[in-house]
Amino acid sequence: MVTLIRGIGSRVVYYIDYVGAIGKLFFNSLYWTFVPPLKRERILVQARNIGLESLPIVSLVAFFIGVILALQTAYQMQKLSSEIYIANIVALSIVRELGPVITSLIVAGRCGAAVTAELGTMKVTEQIDALETLATNPVKYLVVPRFLAFTFMLPVLTIYANLIGILGGYLICVYRLGIRSSMYVQLTFDALSIKDLATGLIKTLVFGMIIAMVGCLEGMRTEGGAEGVGKATTLSVVTSFILILAADCVFTAIFYFIFP
Amino acid sequence: MIEIKNIYKNFNSNKVLNGVNLTITKGETKVIIGRSGCGKSVLLKHIMGILRPESGIIKVEGKDIERMPSKELNALRMRMALVFQGGALFDSLTVGENVGFALYEYSKLSHKEIEERVEEALCNVELCGIHKLMPSELSGGMKKRVAIARALCMQPEVILYDEPTTGVDPITAGSINELIRGLHDKFKVTSIVVTHDMKSAYRIADKIAMLYQGKIIAEGTSQEIQETDHPVVYQFINGLAQGPITETII
Numbered sequence: 001m002v003t004l005i006r007g008i009g010s011r012v013v014y015y016i017d018y019v020g021a022i023g024k025l026f027f028n029s030l031y032w033t034f035v036p037p038l039k040r041e042r043i044l045v046q047a048r049n050i051g052l053e054s055l056p057i058v059s060l061v062a063f064f065i066g067v068i069l070a071l072q073t074a075y076q077m078q079k080l081s082s083e084i085y086i087a088n089i090v091a092l093s094i095v096r097e098l099g100p101v102i103t104s105l106i107v108a109g110r111c112g113a114a115v116t117a118e119l120g121t122m123k124v125t126e127q128i129d130a131l132e133t134l135a136t137n138p139v140k141y142l143v144v145p146r147f148l149a150f151t152f153m154l155p156v157l158t159i160y161a162n163l164i165g166i167l168g169g170y171l172i173c174v175y176r177l178g179i180r181s182s183m184y185v186q187l188t189f190d191a192l193s194i195k196d197l198a199t200g201l202i203k204t205l206v207f208g209m210i211i212a213m214v215g216c217l218e219g220m221r222t223e224g225g226a227e228g229v230g231k232a233t234t235l236s237v238v239t240s241f242i243l244i245l246a247a248d249c250v251f252t253a254i255f256y257f258i259f260p
Numbered sequence: 261m262i263e264i265k266n267i268y269k270n271f272n273s274n275k276v277l278n279g280v281n282l283t284i285t286k287g288e289t290k291v292i293i294g295r296s297g298c299g300k301s302v303l304l305k306h307i308m309g310i311l312r313p314e315s316g317i318i319k320v321e322g323k324d325i326e327r328m329p330s331k332e333l334n335a336l337r338m339r340m341a342l343v344f345q346g347g348a349l350f351d352s353l354t355v356g357e358n359v360g361f362a363l364y365e366y367s368k369l370s371h372k373e374i375e376e377r378v379e380e381a382l383c384n385v386e387l388c389g390i391h392k393l394m395p396s397e398l399s400g401g402m403k404k405r406v407a408i409a410r411a412l413c414m415q416p417e418v419i420l421y422d423e424p425t426t427g428v429d430p431i432t433a434g435s436i437n438e439l440i441r442g443l444h445d446k447f448k449v450t451s452i453v454v455t456h457d458m459k460s461a462y463r464i465a466d467k468i469a470m471l472y473q474g475k476i477i478a479e480g481t482s483q484e485i486q487e488t489d490h491p492v493v494y495q496f497i498n499g500l501a502q503g504p505i506t507e508t509i510i
């Protein structure tokens with residue numbers, strides 16, 4: 001019993017600690033973002049990496065999601081003979097929920113992990129210490145470009161994923177289920193409002209920050225050689241996933257209850 | 261120039277530094293010797309302000325580096341350089357970008373001037389013309405020398421070397437010793453050199469200090485150290501298996 005309580009206690013302390021560390025890194029990054037000079041190339045290099053690494057798999061997954069969603073919706077809607085709602089449901093589910101979340105999870109697994117591995121290796125080979133001895137703040141040099149790149153790339157990738165997902169749904173509905181092409185497009189546009197798009201994209205800004213902060217934090221506090229880097233990378237992905245889904249839950253509730 | 265007063269440092273329960281006192285005067289070459297794992301690297305990191313002691317004071321030019329605002333500390337770091345034991349080269353940058361890192365980041369020199377400075381620093385460690393390679397393409401000894409070049413390139417007043425001659429061949433080791441001596445004679449660079457290599461220690465040192473069980477137990481000129489009657493120092497410099505040092509390294 002005592003050990004159980006102690007176990008739970010130490011977990012709680014760990015999480016509070018973690019939130020504190022993330023918060024601190026976040027404010028540090030914000031602070032250093034506004035301390036000149038802000039080297040544009042460094043951000044662009046990161047943004048390009050994120051884009052190049054995740055574009056193929058985001059395309060593939062988004063397309064499949066669109067197709068699956070269309071088929072599953074069709075299965076239900078045909079029973080009610082209301083196929084015209086397929087376009088509506090596919091578009092809304094993708095733009096409001098699946099596009100942002102799936103893209104974030106992919107980017108977390110692909111690029112967030114890569115960031116942790118890179119910074120973790122730099123930590124265990126003393127490169128981060130070396131930065132400090134060269135009068136360079138590691139947060140400014142390493143974290144800020146990644147922070148900005150993730151925050152801005154995620155909405156871009158999400159818009160792209162939304163388009164591909166809707167395309168997937170379109171192809172199924174038009175070529176398999178016999179819905180007229182012009183009608184499907186019309187229905188999709190009617191279904192979507194700016195608000196739907198905005199709720200999706202606002203979320204991704206936050207998800208981007210989560211991925212960058214978790215990825216960098218886990219990297220910067222890696223300890224224990226190559227093994228430590230491996231552990232930190234896994235931990236980074238798992239933590240990002242949990243935080244993204246938790247944040248999504250909060251957002252969805254907020255949008256549902258407060259801004260219906 | 262650098263005063264270290266009563267530094268204590270533990271990692272969890274491992275007491276590494278146990279009241280280190282050491283003073284380095286301007287322009288001197290101080291060699292720190294000690295067994296593997298006794299905390300030499302940790303001590304150097306304290307001097308650069310990368311690690312913070314649990315208690316004790318480190319003063320550089322009379323100022324406590326722990327109380328320094330970060331701007332001032334960074335300005336100080338531009339005048340000091342630490343050559344890491346493992347090199348700690350940035351593996352995403354080329355050798356040239358590594359060596360010129362601080363100049364590219366902070367100096368107002370043109371790219372061409374920086375490239376010249378980089379080449380000069382690399383030639384000083386006998387690695388002319390390798391600025392385009394990546395650190396992963398270098399051998400261990402080359403990495404170490406590039407790390408030294410990175411330190412030289414800033415033309416610092418103080419250079420801390422962490423085992424500059426381990427892992428390089430004897431001839432290169434000789435030329436690194438020569439280099440350290442040369443910087444001392446020509447530019448009055450203050451050097452702190454951590455090494456196990458007694459031959460190079462005698463060659464370059466003004467003063468040798470021995471770190472043992474978290475304390476400086478002896479300090480003196482090469483001559484004095486060689487003639488020591490301190491049993492621990494005697495055992496260490498003569499590399500004897502028997503003697504007062506028996507505990508294995510944790």
Ligand SMILES: Nc1ncnc2c1ncn2[C@@H]1O[C@H](COP(=O)(O)OP(=O)(O)OP(=O)(O)O)[C@@H](O)[C@H]1O
Pocket residue numbers: 271274276294295296297298299300301302303345510
């Ligand atoms: N970041 C750290 N976290 C925990 N323990 C550490 C850390 N850095 C060093 N230590 C411990 O401090 C002790 C001294 O390490 P240090 O690297 O200073 O040894 P050293 O004297 O430089 O040895 P060597 O000659 O082999 O380089 C070791 O026992 C090491 O385990």
Ligand SMILES: [Mg+2]
Pocket residue numbers: 300301302345422
């Ligand atoms: Mg060492």
